[in-house]
Amino acid sequence: MRRLHLTDRHLRVMLWCILLGLQPAFAGILDPFNWARSDRIEVNIPWLPFENETRCYDELGCLNITRSWYHLIHRPFNVFPLPRVVINTRFILYTKKNPTDGQLLNVNVNKTIVKSNFNPKRLTKMIIHGFIDTPLSNWVSEMKDELVKAGDFNVVIVDWAGGSLPLYTQATANTRLVGLEVAHFINTLQKEHGVDPLDVHIIGHSLGAHTAGYAGERIQGLGRITGLDPAEPYFQGMPTHVRLDPTDAQLVDVIHTDGKSIFLLGYGMSQPVGHLDFYPNNGKEQPGCDLTEGPLVPLTLVKQGLEEASRVLVACNHVRAIKLFTESINGKCSYIGHQCPSYQHFLTGKCFHCGHGCAIMGFHADSSPGLITNKNNQSENEVYPSEEHDTIGAKYYLSTGKDLPYCQRHYRVAIQLANPKGAESWVQGFLKVTLLSDRGVIRGMDLTPNNYVKLEHGTTYTIVVTHPMDLGGKVRKVELSWEYDMNVLEPRSLCILWCNDRLYVKSVLVDQMELPSRGKRNVDFSTKLCTPKREFAEIPNRGSASFYDNCGR
Ligand SMILES: *[C@@H]1O[C@H](CO)[C@@H](O)[C@H](O)[C@H]1NC(C)=O
Ligand SMILES: *[C@@H]1O[C@H](CO)[C@@H](O)[C@H](O)[C@H]1NC(C)=O
Ligand SMILES: *[C@@H]1O[C@H](CO)[C@@H](O)[C@H](O)[C@H]1NC(C)=O
Ligand SMILES: *[C@@H]1O[C@H](CO)[C@@H](O)[C@H](O)[C@H]1NC(C)=O
Numbered sequence: 001m002r003r004l005h006l007t008d009r010h011l012r013v014m015l016w017c018i019l020l021g022l023q024p025a026f027a028g029i030l031d032p033f034n035w036a037r038s039d040r041i042e043v044n045i046p047w048l049p050f051e052n053e054t055r056c057y058d059e060l061g062c063l064n065i066t067r068s069w070y071h072l073i074h075r076p077f078n079v080f081p082l083p084r085v086v087i088n089t090r091f092i093l094y095t096k097k098n099p100t101d102g103q104l105l106n107v108n109v110n111k112t113i114v115k116s117n118f119n120p121k122r123l124t125k126m127i128i129h130g131f132i133d134t135p136l137s138n139w140v141s142e143m144k145d146e147l148v149k150a151g152d153f154n155v156v157i158v159d160w161a162g163g164s165l166p167l168y169t170q171a172t173a174n175t176r177l178v179g180l181e182v183a184h185f186i187n188t189l190q191k192e193h194g195v196d197p198l199d200v201h202i203i204g205h206s207l208g209a210h211t212a213g214y215a216g217e218r219i220q221g222l223g224r225i226t227g228l229d230p231a232e233p234y235f236q237g238m239p240t241h242v243r244l245d246p247t248d249a250q251l252v253d254v255i256h257t258d259g260k261s262i263f264l265l266g267y268g269m270s271q272p273v274g275h276l277d278f279y280p281n282n283g284k285e286q287p288g289c290d291l292t293e294g295p296l297v298p299l300t301l302v303k304q305g306l307e308e309a310s311r312v313l314v315a316c317n318h319v320r321a322i323k324l325f326t327e328s329i330n331g332k333c334s335y336i337g338h339q340c341p342s343y344q345h346f347l348t349g350k351c352f353h354c355g356h357g358c359a360i361m362g363f364h365a366d367s368s369p370g371l372i373t374n375k376n377n378q379s380e381n382e383v384y385p386s387e388e389h390d391t392i393g394a395k396y397y398l399s400t401g402k403d404l405p406y407c408q409r410h411y412r413v414a415i416q417l418a419n420p421k422g423a424e425s426w427v428q429g430f431l432k433v434t435l436l437s438d439r440g441v442i443r444g445m446d447l448t449p450n451n452y453v454k455l456e457h458g459t460t461y462t463i464v465v466t467h468p469m470d471l472g473g474k475v476r477k478v479e480l481s482w483e484y485d486m487n488v489l490e491p492r493s494l495c496i497l498w499c500n501d502r503l504y505v506k507s508v509l510v511d512q513m514e515l516p517s518r519g520k521r522n523v524d525f526s527t528k529l530c531t532p533k534r535e536f537a538e539i540p541n542r543g544s545a546s547f548y549d550n551c552g553r
Helices: 008-021 026-030 032-040 110-114 138-150 168-193 207-217 297-330 343-347 363-367
Strands: 053-056 062-065 090-094 103-105 124-128 154-159 200-205 224-228 251-255 276-280 335-339 358-361 395-398 409-417 426-437 441-446 453-456 460-467 475-484 503-512 526-530 537-539 543-548
Touching: 062 168, 103 110, 110 168, 124 138, 124 168, 124 207, 138 154, 138 297, 154 168, 168 207, 200 207, 200 297, 207 224, 224 297, 224 363, 251 297, 251 363, 276 335, 276 358, 297 363, 343 395, 343 460, 358 363, 358 395, 409 426, 409 453, 426 503, 441 460, 475 503, 475 526, 475 537, 503 543, 526 543, 537 543
Parallel strands: 124 154, 124 200, 200 224, 224 251, 251 276, 276 395
Antiparallel strands: 053 062, 090 103, 090 154, 335 358, 335 395, 409 460, 409 503, 426 441, 426 453, 426 475, 475 543, 503 526, 503 537
16 A cells, blocks of 8 residues: 655645635746746736835835836736834844843834944844744754854844745735845944944845845945845846845855755745855755655654644755755854856766865855966966856855765765776676775765666766765775676666676775865875776675775885
């Protein structure tokens, strides 16, 4: 009997039906065919609700809705935000002096600032939550705690829970008003307390990322915005004034973790929208988020309530950006992202060194510009500050673990295959590797994570794998295990009596990914290993061979 699986996808469909079902005429935008062609559709609707209307909000300024806010497919609806008193945006301060009891800041009441622990000379870090979320979410206080621990910051949590529920169209409109509130907050602190906007860093998740963008648009010289999986629906494909974009702050760094199309139920944008756009694990689906793996899904629903379960199930990929960022604040391991044409290229080791352009993902992203090498400058391993146009639109790739610690070391393993007489021209199967260095050992790392591979004798098989262990560069010994794949569906690979199921390996090259800033050359992190006294190793099916770093001796 088949078990009924309540998967991520089912819950997402249910949630979206609830949200979109309350919208008029939603059927039109749920047509993937039109969505795919949407850029070629002429928007020619004679009348759009609210077109050319403006609303003003006292000291905050005005918002308008022009035709540019509409797109037949990407953004079919626009409304004005709910009243200020309903959204009730609040700013709650935490510092090392008050790490757990927040202080409410109201810039219109001077004494709430003066009497608080707010210090205008310190750096300010602001956190903005997203849709159907509140500052009571665990992640908000986890991130706040890490920030307070990391430095003498003013950590300000923006609470707009009054506007984040429940309809998506209304919530997206509300973010515009929250953006005005945040801008007014920072601009007033600048005018009356001497805060330098360059010292302000806004971290926003989902809708909160675009909220930060709206704020940045109205702040002269805002220092930094970190967008954590910026929301896709109503923003992707829209003009820059509608969404987060690189003009919203001096540095806009973005982590994409749920970038599937909304029709495949991804909530995050796939489009690059900052100066540095990171795509961990390709930015679409995160390891450990495949919920069909775990059998306990319905149990979670019963035990912890629908709210908690939907947080985990519906948004695992979408929430991963938060987890990665939070880990990066005080973590010792650097998330090194590499510019590359695609994640597939990255995995086959084609963009392993910083010569292609690299940057640090997460909290320390602002220390990367010095690391970005000038692509056209061939002088070895030197780093130069990049020009902005070099990175805008570029995608930075990296891999992470599926659980804490997410940040892992990247190793590139290149296996040079021999092609002696008697070897089959190709064999297919599974490879595992054990790496030993003076620092320690990594055992049984899978070099064929996506099932078997086809290996052609005489060529080199290269793959990038990750592990939490830092081998410290120099690898002394490698042990390679080989298992031939008896695939009955592909007769050529049936290899019992009449063919040679051995793998012939000449040498193994292991590189460890490093930051060039350590002042060492990449060569230090690259080791070539060979078999002792022989030209190549002959590895039988289910056998293994050892390689040592004494090639040519
Ligand atoms: C809104 O303004 C634009 C530009 O000024 C104009 O072309 C358009 O006709 C106006 N729309 C309405 C409904 O007034
Ligand atoms: C709408 O608001 C934007 C941003 O404040 C402003 O630049 C633009 O001129 C306004 N457009 C109209 C038609 O009022
Ligand atoms: C608020 O307090 C600061 C610091 O004491 C002062 O410089 C500023 O003028 C005050 N602003 C108002 C509007 O009273
Ligand atoms: C590479 O960088 C060095 C150091 O800044 C500079 O002198 C040289 O002209 C650059 N070469 C190219 C081709 O840009």
